[in-house]
Amino acid sequence: MPKVISYTPPWLSRPSLGASLFASKTHKDPGNLKSFKDAGYEGPSRTLARRGNEVFTVVDNQIRWSSLTRLKDEWQQRERSKDSKTAADRQVPYRTLLVPTYEQIRQLIPSPNGAFLAIVADHTVFIAVLPGPSHLSSTDTAPIRVKVYQLGPTTHVIPESPVVSALWHPLGVYSTLGGCLVTVTEDAAVRVWELDRNNHWSFDRPTLAIDLRKLIDGTSSNQDFAPSGFGKNKGFSADYVDMEVASARFGGVGSEKEDAWAAMTLWVAMRPGDLYALCPLLPSKWRAPSAAVPSLSAAIIPKMAALEEDPLDHEDELTACRQQYEWLTEIDKQEPLQIIPGSGTEPASEILGRPSTPSAIPRLQGPFRVDTGDEIDDLDLCDILVVAAKADTDALMMGEDEELALDAGDDKVSATLICLSSRSGRVYVCLELDGVEGQWLPKAKKNAFQAPISDGSDLLMVEALDTVKKEHRSADTWPVFSPDAHSRYNFFVTTSHSVVFVSLASWIQRLEAELQSDDTAGSGFRLQILCEGNAAVLEPIIQVEDAHSSGSQPFHLPASLVYHDYDLGYLVLTSHASNPFAAVLKEPDYFPSFSLESNTQSSGSPTIPPHRPPYQVPSILYSDSPLEFFVDKHVPHRYRSSLREPVLLSPATLDLIAAAHRILSAHTNALERAASDLFRRCERLQGELRDQLGQISDVADRIKGVSSEIGEDGERRVGSKSSTVLDKRLQAAKDKQTELVGRYEALRNKVLKSGGRPLSEKESSWIAEVETLSESFDNTRKGGERQRISQRLEEVKEIASELLTEAKSVAAKIPATQEPSSPASPTSAQPRVPQRLQRAKIADAMKMVERESAVIESITARLARLNASV
Known part of the structure; x- marks a missing residue:
């Protein structure tokens, strides 16, 4: 579990120049300021993006760029030479990227190679060509007008459904000239865009467009599943309510150590709670990892051979397997279009063409449902996180040397992990054990009627976590996931007021040890115990109070960024209201933790004060006066000449004074709220200092009592010291600690070894007796x-x-005890014993x-x- 070492570092806090990266330059009128997550918008907040150690952020609907490493180095240099003020101290520490968007920017998604930046507004999508870090780091601080392409000018338009997710395909082909982007709109339309700067038509029309609402009722691959065009009557269906998309995520990252189908699978989460999988979803040119095609061959061919031995009982499975074999055969026959050599971290890969058979559009699999046990069926989902299952290296390397086998890692499990977040702030951790494979609709047959096939299944829900405190739950909450830099099974959840760390790594290791156990005796019982226990470790990292929100604006943090670098350390970053909020973490140690609620302390033990982030000055305290631009913004041009004349009692003057009063009263109200918050903090600090002084006094009295000698009468002698007594007590404490550590290690080793240990006969009989x-x-x-x-x-x-x-x-x-040598009474009628x-x-x-x-x-x-x- 990562421990918070410190909160917002000084090179990002005021008065350092790094804080100006998130500060707004425009006048902040509390009455007229539009919040990032205003009323009427329901979707994710991803206005922070990273490229290496660089950061992109949206301030005043403008994109700013900066390098965190550069900010830290410049701050350290200024701290070492405080006496010498240079022109660099007054230099703006960021660059502004000018993008011609007039809607509010909602999401920033950099491409995997860092050459492009997808900018998602309310209804439009733009693709910006990012300059290199060396060009952005120049001494010139003037705004940069970057090359921008509008994605689908006639597709993503204002009257149409908004874009909820924009994803760079993990198997796309990326270069400085192009890439592959997948957009998912709220009306369940999936579009694959293969971008090429030399072909402007690639930004205008997608190479593949699928309407999931049509695909779910499809019976043949020959049908038209393209979304309806702009302005066409789409009619009404019950699926329009049940298939309102909340978020989408690919099932893998394209690594050779994960399941080959994972990176081809697009998971789509609907708001009511259903999940659908689209596999395989590929562009016309896709990057095949080195182990992808062999892994598919090792899985498909033996499975088809086993099903052909008994085709009558497994007719549907055999048909699906033959489709996979036909699809794989076309891949094996084609020559690679390009071979990408491997690098230090990435292995070599091939560029292949998408097979045309059975079809370019896969079958929609699902719905996958989550049984929460509640009476309310509508989960109101917000975001989804998918962690792919590890590759089956045993089947892939069968007959090969063990040295050539792929190392799947210790933190990977042979099941797909799916995490879902809801508007209530609850996170559902689920497992998909069967696996999702490629499926297609059959070809159309003449004079044959086929009903749509929809094989729904339930996910295994492991745990439900509450990441939002009761006082912060509201209708504006939209929790989003941010992956961790250390483990695939760790992630951060950014809610409206906080950033929470969730770890499943320790539980995943114990689960995989049980799934891979050779002895299955009692495995069901042990798996049930694993699933019934606590699977996730939850720890709050950043907590932001309402005082940072100006006026009555909706308060929501953008999705946090996670950096792990030698210069920056383990850093979690988010921002709100011109203030950055960050936390520097220690390397995670996976130990159990507790819930978000504060633990009750016993009356005899001292209460440890809460560890809070440092005070951040609200932006209203350093903003300009609202009356400075009052004349230019609120006074009509025909009335400005009258401002230099004597004041006359007229309706126009009254309206002018009323308008100025409204603006000034809103500004002073925000100032009063900020000042009152600072006053309350000072009072709380005084109370905590008094408590600390009292605890220090108690500790001092205890130290005096411990160090004093006990006399012969049993009473302590104040002021006297006995080193022998202290040495004995210290040695006893050390011995006790050593004993406890030994017991703990013995129990820990026993618990760790019990994962794959078969049950003994005594344990089996005890389980049978208990069940009876x-x-x-x-x-x-x-x-x-x-x-x-x-x-x-x-x-x-x-x-x-x-x-x-x-x-x-x-x-x-029994008669009285007799001597051993004396005989029994001769008058007794009993036999002599x-x-x-x-x-x-x-x-x-x-x-x-x-x-x-x-x-x-x-x-x-x-x-x-x-x-x-x-």
Whole structure:
């Protein structure tokens, strides 16, 4: 779990120039300022983007660029030479990229190679050609007018459905001249754009356009699934409500260590809660990783051979497998269009053409549903995060040397992980165990009627997490995911007021150890225990208070960025209201954590004060006066000449004074709110300082008590010290700590080794006994069986009491103890029994009674626990 080392670093805080990167230059009128996430817009906030150590941000609907490494280096240089003020100290630390967009910018998505920047507005999409870092880092600080292409001028227009997701295809071919972008609109239209700067038509029309609402009811691959054109009547269908897209995400990143189908799969999350998969979705030219085609061959060919042995029972599966084989055969026959050599981190890959058979448009798979157990079916989803399953290296490298086998890594699981976020701030962690493979619709047959096929399935929900506190839950919340830099199974969730870290790495390792276990005895029981326990570790990283929001504007943070570099460290960055909010983290150690709610402390232990970020000055305190530009903005030109004349009592003068009062009152109200927040913080700081002084005094008294010597009368002598007593107590504490550490390590090793360990016969019998008893006490059982068990218990108790009574009577009838050498009384009518044998018999009887009593007590306690759990 990463630990927060420090919050917003000084080179991003005021009065350093780095803070001006996020500051607005225009006048901030609280009454007229439009917030980034204004009322009427429901979608993701991604106005921060990164390219290496660079950052792109949107301020006043303009794109600014800066290098964080450069900001930090310049700040350090100025700190070392504070006496020498140079012209560089007054230099603007960012560059402005001029983009001809008139709508509010909602998302910034850089291409994988950093050559392009997709700019998503409310209804339009622009592709900007980014200059190189050396060109942007020049001494010239004037704004740069970059080359911009509008994507689909007749497709993405204002009256049409807004774009909710713009994704660079992980298998696209990228260079300084082109790339592949996939746009998904709210009306479930998916378009694949293969951009080429030498061909302007590539920015005007997509190479592949699919309407998912038509595709879900499709029966043949020969049908027209293209979205309806602009201005055409689309009619109405029930799917228009159930298939309102919230977000989309590709299932992989194109790595050779992940499942080959993952990077070809587009996952689309609908707002009501259904998920759909489109596989394979490829451009006409796509990059094939070195292990992709061999992995597909190793999976498809043996599967088809096994299905052909019994074709009648698996007719549908055999048809789908033959389609995959036909698609794979066309890939094997073609020659690579280009071979991309490998680099230090990336292996070599080939550029191939998309197969034309069975079809370029795949079949829509789904819906995949999440069973939350709640009565409300509408989840109101916001964002989706998909982590691909690892590649099946055993099937791929069968018959090869072990040294050539691919290393899939320890933090990968052979199942697809899907995380979903909802408007309520809840994150659902799910597993897709079956895997998604390529599927296509069949060819049309004459005089044949085919009903649409829709095989829905349920995802295995592992855990539901609440990432938003109750006081911050609102209708404007739109949680978004940001991947971590260390592990694929770690991510950050950015909500309206906070950034929360979620880790699944430790749980994934234990899950994979169980899935890959050779011994399946008791595997279902252990998997159930794993899924019922806590899978995720949740830790709040950044918390922003409402005081940073001006007036009554909607408050929402843009998606956070995660940097991991030698110069910057492990940095999480977001911003709001001209203020950056960052946290420098330590390398994560995966230990259990607690929920967002504050833990209650015992009355005897001191309360640790909360660790909060430093105070950020609200932007209203350093903004310009609203009356400075009052005349230019609010006074009509025909009335400006009257401002130099004596004031006359007229309706025009009254309107002018009323307008100035409205603006000034809103400004002073924001100033009062900012000042009152600072006053409350100062009061809280004084209270915390008093508490700290009290705790320091208590600690000092304890130290005095520990260091004082205890006299012979048992009382401490104040002022006296005994090093021998302190050494003994210190050594005892060290021994105790060593013992606890040893016990902890033993338990930890035992728990870690128990993942793939088969159950012993004793454990198996104990599980069977517990299941039998739990079934006996099931509420669905009839009352007769429970009555029979209770009767048996009562009979056992009666027998035990009778045995105890009989044993006591036998012990009372035994004659007094005689000397070992003296014979028994000659007048006794009983047979002569040796006294040693009598004592042995009585001891055996008593042991049997005690053993029966212990068994009865254990059974009674176990039945009571089972009854309580039922």
